[in-house]
Amino acid sequence: MKDHLIILIRSFSAFIILMLIARALGKQTLSNMNFHDFVTAVILGAIAANFAFNEKIEVTHLLIALSVFTITSYILSKLLLKFRKFKMWTEGTPTVLIEGGLILEDNMKKNNMTMDSLNEQLRQKEIFNIEDVEYALLEINGKLSVQKKKEQQFVTLKDLQLNAGSNAKQFPIELVIDGQLLNDTLKANHIPESWLLSQLKVRGKKLEEVFYAVKGSNGQLYVDDYKDKIQHPIDVE
Template sequence: MSEYFEVILRSIASFGLLLIGTRILGKQTISKMTMFDFVAAISLGAIAANIAFNTSIKSNHAALAFVVYIIIIFMMALISLKSRKGRKLFAGDPTIVIEKGKILDKNMKKMRYTLDYLNQQLREKDVFNIEEVLFAIIETNGTLTVLKKPQFRNVNRQDLMIPITPEFKLPIELIMDGEVIKENLEHNNLTELWLKMELNKRNLVQRDVLYAVLSANGNMYVNTYDNHIHSPIDKE
């Protein structure tokens, strides 16, 4: 019974260490990973797993190894931040696979990157005709970045000379799950009285509202608990 209790405690401890380590290393650890991030994540996961269930390994030794890995990864991240050469060493360089509309087969062979996979990633970018592509680059995290030829790019407001309303702030969440987010009101010089008046204009009170957000253009989106949709499409 004591062994089961030990595994439970070690599992909780390893999860805590993994969470703390991820917080220290930052969001980059859980974003689309470079080769360095991949190796780091695999190593940390393996050590955390051993802390959890491998009772033949002393927990303090495994915890020490985990801390050492965190320090190594953190130091490498600092080097990458300060040095361009360091970034190239740990993450590598992006690779161009299409240049001026021409497929660079030699670059693809170096990466063991097939035409089938290239076409798949182009389709994921809504490109079904390779003739539309001016440049395509494989980034260090494995994703494909595509620059279309000018004639195939989407038209925007600037191209059409359509006037736009400037926006200088992000949307502000005011109510979530029926609760007023007071911090957001205070940080944006808004009051609960103002919010109450805005809801009154819509014949609503706070308890009716599931979610409310003030957009950058000043419009407020409000979603109530009763959405008056009696037959939802995804109803099981």
């Protein structure tokens, strides 16, 4: 009976500790699990299981191990926010699987993606005809992001106000992320840095003030500043 009570207490304690760790690591870890989040989850799960059932291992040793991996994951998540190149090296980048309606077989092979799995993910997005897809990207968390061809997209009020001649749309191009200018993206898409700076100047902004900038599918520039001038941000609990 005593052993059962000890296991009960240790199991409940392990559950509470993991809940606190998940809370500390933040919502992003839960919503978009990347490589380091996956590794952390597996290791913490194994340690918590030993904490609950393995009486041969001292509690202090398990707590030290949990603390080390939790702190390591927390520090790594902060480094990923600060250094984009480090983030790209550790997590990789999204992979284009369909571009302009054409399937990129080489990119699918690199990600061990089969047509069956691609079609399965498309069906989950209520797309049963692959011919309806203009772009499809495999995100770093393994999820598929899809843009349908224009004739398959839902019509909005804004679309009804557009001229019939404005049919050509491009894929959104990210130019600034986390305040860092993406020079490789600018070169690859033949976008002069002077154009970006001039667009920012028209808006009365400097590059160092910009947190995120993307050239949208309509060719217009969307800019988000570091300072959003929101006095009381609301976080819905």
